[in-house]
Amino acid sequence: MLAVRIWNYLKGYVIIKVEGINLERFINLAITNNIYFWDIERVNFTTLKARVSLKGYKHLRSIRKRINCMVSILEKRGCPFLLHRIFKRKALVAGGITAVLIMYFLTSFVWVVEVQGNERIPGERIVRELKAFGLKPGAFKPFIDTREVETKLLIEMDQLVWVGINILGTRAVVDIVERTEAPPLIDKSVPCNIVAKKDGIINNIYVYQGQAAVKSGDTIKVGQVLINGVVEEPGKPIRVVHAMGRVEARTWYQLTEEQNLRLVTRERTGQMQRGVFIRVGGNTFRFSRKKCAFQNYDTETETRRLIEWRNITAPVELIIEKYYEVIVEEEFLPVAAAVDRAVKKTAQRLTGMLPQEVEITDRRVKYIETENQTIRVDVIFETLEDIGLEERININHRED
C-alpha cells in the first residue's frame, strides 16, 4: 500500500471535487474508462471528493461532457507539481546548481595535510617540506603526483624510511615511518675505552683488546672505565688501542606498583552504540536520536573538525561518541594474589624498559599494605647485562 502511495506521489495526483446528481454513474463510467480513483469521500448528496491521477484527470473531461457534473480541482499534489513550483523560482534553482558546482570545485583541492606516524620529527617540518613539493592546503588535486612527492620527500629527508600519501577527499594523509637510529659506532681504527653505562657489580669480564681496569666482583659506577684502551705494559711503550670486550655485570632495577585489592574488571560485550553531536560555538547539540541505552559503558570520543585554514577554525565540530557496553565485575583479591599480579605487571614494565639480551636472574619482592585496601609492592630485579659502552679517547689530552 505504501509503495502504491509513493508511486502516486511521484506521478502526481489531484484532489477533485465533483458536483452533480448521479455521481455513482460518474464513478462507474470513470472506472470503465480505466481512470484510477482512490480515497473517494462523500461530502454531501451532490458532492464527492476523490483523488485521481494526472493522466486520469485528463480523461475525465470526456466523462464530464456525458454526464452533467462539475469537476473542480481542490489541491494538486505530487512530484510534478512540486518540481514545477521549484523551477518557477529560477534564482533558487540557479543558486542550488551553483552551490553544487562550487562544492565540486572546492573538493578538488587539498585543504588539510595530516601527518601520521611521526615520533621525533615535528609534523610541521614535514608539512613544510611537503609544501615545497606542491602538497599544501589549496593545492589542486589532479596536479599532485603522490608517488613523486613520496619519493622526493624520502630523498630530501634522511630520517624517513617510508612515506605513504593518501588523498582522502580534501584531506591529504601522510603516513611516515621514521628511521630508528643505530647507536653511534666508533670505527675500529679509532682508539677508545669501554666505560660503564650503568651501576652494577661485575660478574664476568672478557677482554678482546685493551687492558681490563676492573675485575669480577668489583662495584662500578656509571662512566667508570672498564677496559682501558691505553695499554701500559712494563718495559714496553704505551700503546693506545680500540678497546673491545664484553663486560657482564649484575644490575638492579627497582619498580613499584600499587595494586588495589578490590579488583574491578570491565569486559566489553561487543555491543556498541554511537552518539553524534554537533558543537557550534560553545553549545553541543545531540544529532542522533537515542540516548545510550547501556547501563555500564566505556566511551570513546572522536572529534572531527571542518577545515582549518591559516588561523581560522570553523566553529563547528562533529563529535562522535562510541559507547561500548561493558560488564563490570568486582572481586576481592587475597593479598598473595594481589602481590603476584603486581609483580607480573612490574615484570612486564621491566621488559619494556630493558635493552635486548638482558637476563633477569633474581627478584626480591617487598610489599606493604596501605590504606584504601591497596598494597604497595616494591620489586627489585637483578639482571645480568652487558654494560660496556665505547668511549673515544681524547689523544690530545693524553699528550699534555
Added chain:
Amino acid sequence: METRGDLIKKGIADLLELPRDIVLDLPKITLLGNLQLYIENHKGIIEYSTSLVRVNTKTGILVVTGSCLTIRTIVVEEIIIVGSIDRVEFLQ
C-alpha cells in the same frame, strides 16, 4: 437468476474442482473485521454515501451499511470500502 448455462458451468466446476468464483463469475468478498470490505469482481457501483454503499454483482446487489464509509480504491475489478461497517447483505 440461474440459467441452464450456469448450471452446466457449476457442474463442470464441481467435477473438475475449478475455483467457482472464476468459472461462475462470482464476486469474492473479504471482510476485514468491521474496518474494511474488499469486493473483487463487481459490476459497478449503484449508490454511495457515507452510511450506505450499494454495489452491483452477479449474485445481486450487495448492500453495505455503516458509518464514515469511504471508497479507498475503485477499479474495474475491485472495490475497497473502508469505514465502520455494520451490515453486509445481498438483495436479489
